[in-house]
Amino acid sequence: MNWTLEVVPVPVTDMDRAKAFYADGVGFRVDLDSEVAPGVRIIQLTPPGSRCSIVLLQGMPPAPGTRQTAPGALHGLQLCVTDIEAARAELTGRGVDASPVRHLGATGWADGKGQTWNSFLTFEDPDGNGWVVQEAPSELAER
Template sequence: MNWTLEVIVVPVTDLDRARTFYADGLGFHVDHDTVRGGQRVIQFTPPGSGCSVVMGSALRPMPPGTLRGMQLVVNDLRAAHAELLARGVPAGDIQVLGGPSPRPATADDDLNFVGFLSFQDPDGNGWTVQQITARP
C-alpha cells in the first residue's frame, strides 16, 4: 500500500499577504483561491511536488506562525538560495549539517543530503530546504 502526503495546512493570519509570499516569493502554483460559505481557502503546490499547501480563513488547527519542520527538497541548493533571495525571500545562509556540527557551506562542498537552508513565511512558519541530487 502506498501512503502519499498530499496536503499540509499552514496557519496564517493574512491570506492576501500569504498568497503573495507563497505565489510570488516562493513561486508556488496557485491551484485555487476559493470562497464558499464566506470561508476562503487557497491551495498552492510547489513546482514538481505531489504535496500541496493549503491555508484558509477557517483552517486554523494551530496558531499562525507555529508550524515548523516543513521541508522542501531541491537538486541545486545554491540555485534555490539565489532564486529565493532574488524573489525577496529572506532565506538564511546555506549550512552543511554533516559532521560534528553545522557550518557555513563553502563553494567546494558537495551539498547532496547535507546542504540545508531555512526561511520563514511572514507569519513565522518555519521552512527548510535540503539538497538531494541523487538518492541511493
C-alpha cells in the same frame, strides 16, 4: 494501498499576504483560491515539481478529532532541490529572506555546502512558519 501526503495546512493570519509570499516569493503555483462556503476561503498552492500542496484556510472549522494550529507555529516543513545555491538565489531574488547555505559539521552547523544530503537553507513566511530546504542528489529527481 498507497498513502500519499497531498496537502499540508499552513496557519496564517493574512490570506492575501501569505498567498503573495508563497506564489510570488517562493514560486509555488496557485491551484485554487476560492470561497467554498460563505465565509470559508481556501487557497491551495503547490511547489514546482511536487504532488504535495499547502493549503491556507480561513473560516474552516477544525475537522473532528483535530485542532487548529496557531499562525507561525508550523516548523520543519522540508522542500528538496537538486541545486541548493540556485534555490537560494531564486528565493533571495524574489525577496525571501533565506539563510545562507549550511551543512552539519563535526561541531554543529557550518557555513557552505556539505556532502550528499548535507546542504540546507531555511526561511520563514510572514507569520513565522519555518521551512527547511535540503539539497538532494539529482538522480532522485529523475524517478
